[in-house]
Each structure stands twice: as structure tokens, then as C-alpha cells.
Amino acid sequence: MATEAKRAKRREASPEASPEALSSFLGWCSEQGLELSGKVCVSREGTAADYGLLAQEDLEAGEVLFSVPRTALLSQHTSPLAPLLEKEQASLESQSGWVPLLLSLLHESTASNSHWAPYLSLWPNFTNLDHPMFWSSEERKRLLQGTGVPEAVDRDLASIQKEHSSIVLPFMKVHPDLFSPKAHSLELYKRLVAFVMAYSFQEPLDEEEEDEEEPNPPVMVPLADLLNHVANHNANLEYSSECLKMVATRPIRKGQEVFNTYGQMANWQLLHMYGFAEPYPGNTNDAADIQMLTLLKAALQGQSFSGRAPYLALLFEQVDL
Template identity: 30%
Template sequence: MSNLSGFIKWFQASGGSIDIGSMGFVDFPPSEGGRGAVALNDIPEGHTLFTIPRSLTLSTRTSTLPKVFGLSEWKERKLHEGWVGLILCMMWEAANTSSSKWGPYLDTLPTEFSTPMFWPEDDLKALEGSSVVEKLGRDDAERDYYQKLIPAVESRPNLFLPDHISVYYSLEVYHVMGSRILSRSFDVERWELDDSGEDAPTDQPDGAMDVDLPGPVNAQGVDHTEGGSEGGDGSDEEDASDTSMVPMADMLNARYQTENAKLFYEEKVLRMVSTKPIKAGEQIWNTYGDLPNAELLRRYGHVDLLPLGSGIDGNPGDVLELRADLTISAASSLDPTISPESSKERIEWWLEEGGDDVFALERESPLPDVLISFIHLISLGEDGWSKVQSKGKPPKPKIDALVLSIAIRSLEQKMKTYPTSLKQDEETLETSLSLNKRNALIVVMGEKRILRDVLADCRSQLQALERKEAGQSKRRAEESDKGGAQAKKSRR
């Protein structure tokens, strides 16, 4: 295991502590997460596996580069937004590895990734229909590279030696550093004083991997890239300086609902603690927040397969993402008065009120209320739209025939975005495939199963409503006929 011995010595010499009698490191196959930690002995719940001094985390807050560069110019060049600043710090530390505080740590980080960001076009085609490809954000990342990072590097040849640019500051290295952040970073906020003057953690934002506050507060991990350079637009309100590389903690793998250790942060250290007993030989798992396979593949380059019943393996956390524009398109095919142009004002209002333009459909769950409410919103008449505006609340999520009809058409259109059927995918999965294509197939199959099940449920509900309406119409007709017959009899 390259550089691991030197890394552990560096970690301990830098103030970190590790229970080397309780945990060790093993190289697992890529499909199982790669290098990870295992228990060398039985580990009880609540046992501290290792601690990391806050000063040993690598961020724009702990690297000296922003101060050396000049904080005012750093902000003027927008290096404090998203991940571009942290990527530049990591590049600079790597370029000066012999004098860098984090040299031995950086030497242990991967240089190759199995994430779709690095896939050839032929492999990416296997993800067609899934939202994974559009979330890669390669164009946004490269825009930051050319418009922010390179101009900053070229402006300071005393810091970034010209002959180093092609080696340490290339676009390829930029993507590698971004992928390291995407797959291994944590959110580590400043520790501040509360109103009483006592030390207390600030409100913890969600991060790529879980960091728990002391006590019962739990922070679930979500995607960093909303405010990052690798696949984000920099619009997230979280403080980019919180995004940190955390030596040792990032060596643990994760798997759906398998977590047995979690990182807690305190005033001066971060502490990895076992959250349940771990048997000798078992892998020590952190958590990524029980993500769907689409996100696991995009961020970490692997997928989770667990028994789902009926002989099917998959990820219980899989979701199907349905975009709002597809729903509007489906609605307009049923009602020409509904279109992106006519719906623009309503969409803007929906987003301003905190709504999203992507709806997540889950396994074994009905249509989400938020999607039902959105469909009502775009299909309202002008009077109904005026009432919604005056109340300042979206329509109630009430199921009716129109909602089901639009949802069914949306799901049918979504199904057409996949070039193959679920049955074809199941047959292809039985053949010899590369790891990339196999993982891609598992992702789209999970989405298609959700799509199939939700579509069947919506059709069943619509048929039930139509039968109910037909029954009511028949009764009304019978009552009308009966009333007419009685009227005739009375006239006689």
C-alpha cells in the first residue's frame, strides 16, 4: 500500500492519534470501494478510532496560500467562491510537496478515478436517460479553470513557477483535485462562541460525508457540488472555506445503511467514533448519507447492490428524477394552453417560494406531494392562479384525474429518454461488461424499476377514478330516468 506507512507516521507526528491496535487498512476491489479500514480486534460501541487536529485539515482556511496570495486579491478574483480556491491550494501544496505541511497526505490520494467525469464517450452513452451526465458539470468546472484559476496562476509567477504550470496546474490535475474533493471532503465549520460565551459548534451544513456534532444532533450528508467547481454553479450559500480535506477520515469506505463509525467534531479535534460494535475482520464504514446509485457513481465511482426482494438486487435508496420541463411538456400535450411560455410566471413563483424544478420519485412510494402540487399549479385557470398568488401558498396536493393523466404522460415521456428497455438491460447485465458499463446499467435499471412501478400505480389509480366516475354517472342517469318516469305517471 504505497506511502501508507509514511502517511501514518506523518499523521501521528502532526498531532493526530490512531488506535493502530484496533484498526488497519486493506486494499479492497474497486467494486467494494478500494482501500478501506478493517477492525483488527473486536471494537465496542463508542470507541475512538482516531482523532484529527483541526489544524491538520486542508482547506482555504488552513492553507497559507490565500494569505500569501493576498486575501483582497483572492476575493477579487473570486477564488473564495465554490471549490476553485481549494483546488488551487491543493495544487500549490502538491507543487511544493517537500515543504508542504500536507505533502505525505497528498501522496496517498488517488490520481485515477472510476467516476463518469473520466469516462470515455462510449461508456457515458450507457447512462443515457439518467441525470448523471448532466450533473457532471465538466463545462462549468473548465470555465472556472480558464476564467479564474489560470489567470490567477499566471498573475503571480513568484508563487506559481511558469515551468510548473503544465505539471502541477494543468486542466487534468484540476479535474483530479476536484474529484478528490468531490469524493473525499467534509464540511468542517469554525468553532464559535455561543451567546453565553461558551464554546459551541456553529450550525452544521450538510456535507459530502457525515460530521456529527457532540451530542444527539445529526447532519446528513448531501452533495457538495451545488457550490463547487466540479459540477456546480457556485450559487450555494454555504461557506466554501468549510469544505475540507480530512486526513485519515477520508480513508473509510461507505455503503448503504452499513455505517458503524462516524466523525464527530469538537473544539480542537475531529474524532472518529464507532457507533456500534464491530467484529474483528469487519470493514469499518463511514456514511455518505445513504445515497442512490446515480449519486454514488457520480461522486465515488461505485454502486451499492443489496437484496430488494423477488430475486432483485439494487440500492434501496435509488430515486428517479423527473424534471419540471418534462412535466410541462407532458401537460401541454394534453392541454395546449399549458406551455413553457404560459407557465413561466408560475414557475418563477414556484422557485421563489422554495420549490424545486426536479422531483424525486422513490421506490415503493406514491407520487410525491410536491409533484402533485406542481401539476395543479401549472394546470390552474387564471382565477385559480390568482387565488394561489393571493394566498402565497402552492395548491394542495390532491390527486385527481387530471393530475394522474399529466403524471402518466410525464412518466411515459421520461421512459422514452432511455434508449433500451428494462428487459433488454436485464439481459445485457448477464453478459460480459466493463466495470463502467456494468455500473451504468445498474444505475439506469434502478431508475427504470421505479419508473415502471410508479407508472403502473398511476394508471391503476386513474382507472379506479374512471370506474368510480362511470359508476356515479350511471347512478345519476338511472335516478334521472326514474325521476322522469315518476313525473309521467303523476301527469296521468
């Protein structure tokens, strides 16, 4: 049975989607050809976070819980901006590789006639994302010192600022018919980065392509991104040329939550990328990074190593600290 990792909401002031938003989204899913098994339901009650998938009947391993046609995905290739993004691909290259998707999201999140409006309405203004990048610097240092998260967030924020000012803003200025620096602000861009970080999927490369190809760009997968994560998950997303399918990996009992996996991630990585951590001892992938310099100091201070200190010091000189 998957461990239920409840994720406390730290900021109650964030706006929530209206009760009609989920119903509208599910109606949109049906219109787009998303097939949801009658044995499961999307719910905001009894789940680990804002949304989740619950079993309404017993499920066996191998059962398809839902399928999402590729035409429903939101990506740089399905966006109305796809031809323009392809044309200006060279100017949109970045270290993250996310700029084309982020520009698509900037456009769709503010377009009144967006094809994905019912989907995006589940996250009003994207202000309910509780990533550490939205905590104060003092709060990150006080609560997360020693985890590596504050340093990772500082790198993220610097990268976001640079990417927005050097790539995104110049692109928007060249296309004022599509973008407004006021409406498509740095703050919105930062929230969309967090949205992509927490909710996007990255299709794995084929084994023969792994050594030659760049990683696939991230893509938003409606419905699949509502599933919550635990290390001891009971479902997994499978890819085919026509659709993506969420499949039960083992029996799931009626009333239990269906959990996907976001990967083998330590708690500090989960907190950094998704804004939550699994309570001990649920995360079987949890780990802690220990700097080599710390190990050296501990080894040199240990009495049992007193006669070997010169040898240890010489050994650690060969390691890049």
C-alpha cells in the same frame, strides 16, 4: 453488520501508490498528532476499495477510532497560500465555492516540500480516480442513459472549464512565482475537482447558523477520507473545536471493515460524485427521479384514467414540467 460494497476498478493501468506510501503516511499522521486506536488499522487488503479501516479487536458503540487535530487538515485556511487567498477572496468567488481549496491543492500537489506530501502521495498524480467525468462521452451515454449522471457530468465539465479559464488561470498568471499554467494544467485541475468531490468533508453549520450563513467550504481530512461508505454504516465523524473524531455508532466485530457515511445518497449520486454504487439491496437510500412529464404520459395512457384524462391534463398544466 454493514454491507460490504466491493468497488471494481475499471482501469487497471492507473498507477498505484508504492507500498511504502501508506507506511510513510501513517508515520506522518503520528507526527501531526493524529491518534489512531490500537483496535483498528488502515489496510489495502480486505477492504471495499483501495484503502479502508479494519477492526483488529471487537469495538463497542461510542468508541473513538481516531482523532484528527485541526492543524493537520488541508484547507484554504491552513494552506501556505492562506494569506494570499484571503486577500484576493473576492476574485476567487465561484458557483462551487471550491476555488481556494483547489488552488491550495494545485500548489501542494506539485510542491516538493509540501507539508502534506505523505498524505497526497497516496494518490499518485490523482489518475486512479474513476469518476464518470473521466469516461468517454460514448461510454457515459451507453452505460448510464436514464440515470441523470451523463447530464450531471456534462454540467460539471462545463463548469470546470469555465472556472479554470475565468478564475484560476488569471490568478495563476498574476502569481507566476507560485503557479505555472503548464504544470498546473486544466487536466490536473479537473482531477483535483474529482479528488475534492470524492474525498473532502464539509463541516455542518450550527442549527442557529443554517438560515443565515453560507455552507462551510470543503476541507481535506487525512485518515478520515480513507474510510469507505455504505448506507448501513457503523461509524461517523464528529466535530469539535480542537479536532475531528471518528466514532463507532454500533458494535463492530474483529475483522469487519469500519464504514463511514457520505450522506443519504441514491446510487446515481454516489456514482456521480464518488465513482461507485452500492449493490442492490444494500443502499437503503437509493431512489430514482421520474420526470413529471413521464408521469403525465403514463397517466393519460392508462385505461383506468380514460375518463379523467381532461382533468389530469389540466392538473399537470399547473406543474412546472
